[in-house]
Amino acid sequence: MRGAAIEIVxxxxxxxxxxxxxxxxxxxxxxxxxxxxxxxxxxxMTRLHPQNPKSHDLGAIIQSYQTHGFVASGILDDRTGLxxxxxxxxxxxxxxxxxxxxxxxxxxxxxxxxxVPVQVGYSSKNDVQAKAYIVADNKLxxxxxxxxxxxxxxxxxxxxxxxxxxxxxxxxxxxxxxxxSDLNExxxxxxxxxxxxxxxxxxxxxxxxxxxxxxxxxxxxxEISKYMLTLPPAIDTKSGSTIKAQFSRTNATATxxxxxxxxxxxxxxxxMCCGWMTFSSTAKYFGFSGKGGDIWxxxxxxxxxxxxxxxxxxxxxVVYADCRDTKESTNYYDFxxxxxxxxxxxxxxxxxxxxxxxxxxxxWINAMGEMAVEACRILTPGGLANFVINDYRDGGIxxxxxxxxxxxxxxxSELMLHDFVVAEVLSQSIRFRKRVQYPARYTVKCxxxxxxxxxxxxxxx
Ligand SMILES: C[S@@+](CC[C@H](N)C(=O)[O-])C[C@H]1O[C@@H](n2cnc3c(N)ncnc32)[C@H](O)[C@@H]1O
Numbered sequence: 001m002r003g004a005a006i007e008i009v010x011x012x013x014x015x016x017x018x019x020x021x022x023x024x025x026x027x028x029x030x031x032x033x034x035x036x037x038x039x040x041x042x043x044x045m046t047r048l049h050p051q052n053p054k055s056h057d058l059g060a061i062i063q064s065y066q067t068h069g070f071v072a073s074g075i076l077d078d079r080t081g082l083x084x085x086x087x088x089x090x091x092x093x094x095x096x097x098x099x100x101x102x103x104x105x106x107x108x109x110x111x112x113x114x115x116v117p118v119q120v121g122y123s124s125k126n127d128v129q130a131k132a133y134i135v136a137d138n139k140l141x142x143x144x145x146x147x148x149x150x151x152x153x154x155x156x157x158x159x160x161x162x163x164x165x166x167x168x169x170x171x172x173x174x175x176x177x178x179x180x181s182d183l184n185e186x187x188x189x190x191x192x193x194x195x196x197x198x199x200x201x202x203x204x205x206x207x208x209x210x211x212x213x214x215x216x217x218x219x220x221x222x223e224i225s226k227y228m229l230t231l232p233p234a235i236d237t238k239s240g241s242t243i244k245a246q247f248s249r250t251n252a253t254a255t256x257x258x259x260x261x262x263x264x265x266x267x268x269x270x271x272m273c274c275g276w277m278t279f280s281s282t283a284k285y286f287g288f289s290g291k292g293g294d295i296w297x298x299x300x301x302x303x304x305x306x307x308x309x310x311x312x313x314x315x316x317x318v319v320y321a322d323c324r325d326t327k328e329s330t331n332y333y334d335f336x337x338x339x340x341x342x343x344x345x346x347x348x349x350x351x352x353x354x355x356x357x358x359x360x361x362x363x364w365i366n367a368m369g370e371m372a373v374e375a376c377r378i379l380t381p382g383g384l385a386n387f388v389i390n391d392y393r394d395g396g397i398x399x400x401x402x403x404x405x406x407x408x409x410x411x412x413s414e415l416m417l418h419d420f421v422v423a424e425v426l427s428q429s430i431r432f433r434k435r436v437q438y439p440a441r442y443t444v445k446c447x448x449x450x451x452x453x454x455x456x457x458x459x460x461x
Contacts, residue, residue, distance in 0.1 A: 034121035036073055040113040041097060044074075044090050049082045051131060054138045056088030058095050060170050065092065067168030069105030070117070075137075077130055079123040084130060085137040090116065149226050149309075152179050156305050184311035187285050188223060191265045215423040215450070218253040224285045225252045227310045231276055232298060248346060249275065250339045250388055254423055254450065255282035262384050262419075262452060263288060263335055270378060272323035272338035272371060273355070275348075277303040277316075279337045284314035290333070293321025296349035322353050324370040328378045336375040339388040340368065343401065365404050369412030372453065376413045376461035383455050385415055388423075390448040402449045414461045415453035422447050 070093070074086015083090070093107065097114055108115035124130035155176050159166045166173060231247050255278050263269070267288060271280045274292030276299065283290060284307065294300055303318040321327060323338060341348065341356030343364050350357050355367050375385040387409075391401045409415055425448050455461060 034119055036117045037120050038108060038115040039118050040110060041090070041093055041116050042113050044083075044116055044118065045094055047076060047082050048087050048090065049080075049084070049131075049134060052083070052087045052134055054087065054134070056091060057170075058088065058092045060167065061088055061092035062096055062101070063165065063167045064170065065096070065104040067165055070107050073117045073119050075119045075122060077122065077124045078120060080127075080130060082130075084122070084124065084133050086118070148179060148183060152176070152183060153229050153305075153309060155179070156308055160301075160305060180308070180311070183227065185223075187287070187312065189260060189286060191260075191263060191267075191286060191288070213421055215254065215257055215421055218251045218257075218424055220251060220253070222253045222256055224256065224282055224310070227281070227285070228252055228278070229302070229306050229309055232302060247276070247348075250278040251423075251425060252278060252282060254388070254425075255279045256286075258337065258386055258450060259283050259286050259288065262386055267334035268332075269335040269337060270326065270328060270333040272321075272326070272336065272375065273340045274303055274318070275299050275339065277306040277318070279339065280316050281306050281310035281312075283337075284310050284316050285312035287313040289315040290335075291317040291319060291328075293319045293323065293326055295320065295322055295351070295353045299348065323355075324367065324374050326374055326378060330377050331380050333378050334380050334383050336379055336383070336385040337387075338371065338375070338385075340371060342390050343392060345392060361399070365408045368405050369408035372409035372413040372415055373461070375453075376415050376455050379455040379461075381455055382457040384418060385453045385455070387451050387453075388448060389451060402451065406451060409453060413453075414456055416456060417451070418454040419450075419452040421450040421452075423450050 070089070072086075072089070074089050075084045076082070077084045093104075093114060093116060096102075096104070103109045103114055106117065124133065155166065155169060155171055158164050158169055159173070159176060166176065171179075228249075231249060258279065259282055263283070263286075269280075269283055269288055269290035271277070271283075271290065271292040274280055274294045277292055280290060280292040280303070292303055294303065300318055300320060307316045307318065323340065341354070341364075343361060344356050344359050347356045348354050355364060358364050358367075372385065372387075379385060387405070389402050389405050392399050406417065410417065
């Protein structure tokens with residue numbers, strides 16, 4: 001009852017004085033009237049706690065103000081009148097003013113002095129508790145450390161932006177390089193076994209897996225998945241809905257198996273329709289060098305970041321290239337990989353060169369054949385072209401996309417069928433959208449095909 005009466009008085013006073021009063025009914029009848037006041041910088045410089053043990057990199061704080069403005073206010077202790085938090089922030093402002101630098105956003109120019117927002121209304125219990133808080137306010141933010149791959153991803157995004165300086169985060173380019181090299185754990189597998197056709201029967205000895213197999217247990221977690229960056233959000237352009245929260249990407253365990261099964265020591269590769277560089281970055285991790293080409297600026301931008309984020313000894317180049325006309329040299333690459341658009345089930349750039357933008361299945365199948373002709377041209381004789389493809393349903397009918405794909409390639413190019421793997425993709429949750437989200441078409445949910453072709457050794461393409 002007493003609490004309710006005080007609450008009413010508080011509400012009346014609060015509306016009268018236009019202040020913020022928050023009532024806590026915690027049984028202690030406490031009134032918390034924290035608020036922000038603007039105070040002169042010169043005055044605030046006299047309020048620094050004489051025993052504050054934290055030193056500051058004022059240059060870094062100033063750089064942050066120049067990008068972000070003055071975002072978070074310091075805290076004054078009502079009991080002592082001294083700062084509990086924000087010493088570095090005030091000292092950095094004082095340094096800027098002395099150097100006649102511009103007033104940062106969030107600070108008011110009061111003529112002779114700068115006016116700085118500061119939080120008031122909190123009273124410490126005693127001197128020891130106040131000093132303990134000064135330490136806690138600094139220490140608690142660093143406890144727990146960083147999720148380093150997430151930090152590296154975020155910093156690379158800032159570093160790649162044109163309008164936000166990396167230094168405004170408090171991290172320098174050197175810090176980022178160091179972070180990336182710390183993440184650069186050596187891979188647990190190296191392609192150091194030469195297994196090329198040891199018995200001369202036309203079938204190479206495989207490093208890890210059998211020919212024409214069924215690949216199971218393709219979990220999304222492997223030793224490289226932690227270096228895979230988050231994909232850009234995708235919007236369903238037809239409905240405007242954001243059902244496709246993200247684009248889909250090849251499972252990293254599948255790309256690992258492709259690399260380990262089909263690539264040989266020293267192979268140089270080309271990835272067509274490189275998309276999110278899942279294959280290229282996997283190959284980089286295991287020490288292979290090569291190039292990835294795509295026609296979509298969103299993908300090319302992402303690929304550059306993804307390659308930077310992936311540790312490994314391979315050198316990878318990202319280029320604009322149509323998979324049907326890569327402009328690469330004839331007979332150059334030992335290995336070609338592509339996970340092309342699955343017809344028009346997911347659209348990308350949407351331009352005339354986007355193979356996913358056609359709604360004509362025959363045109364798409366024909367383009368797949370042209371892609372294979374180009375793969376055959378740039379491959380060295382005997383080199384392998386490896387493609388990932390799916391089937392899809394249209395109005396409930398299963399369309400055998402993979403066999404149409406194989407037929408188009410075999411009829412148009414000189415490539416020969418070398419291997420065929422059915423891969424489980426149960427983990428690709430994107431394929432489990434509810435029926436209502438798929439009016440007519442969707443990919444087959446539980447598997448896709450990893451199909452490998454070989455360029456003839458003698459006849460060429
Ligand atoms: C399925 S995504 C590839 C994703 C990739 N498998 C990954 O996980 O990193 C298909 C890509 O093909 C690209 N593409 C579409 N038409 C193309 C063309 N004519 N030439 C090259 N790339 C093309 C799209 O821009 C898209 O990035």
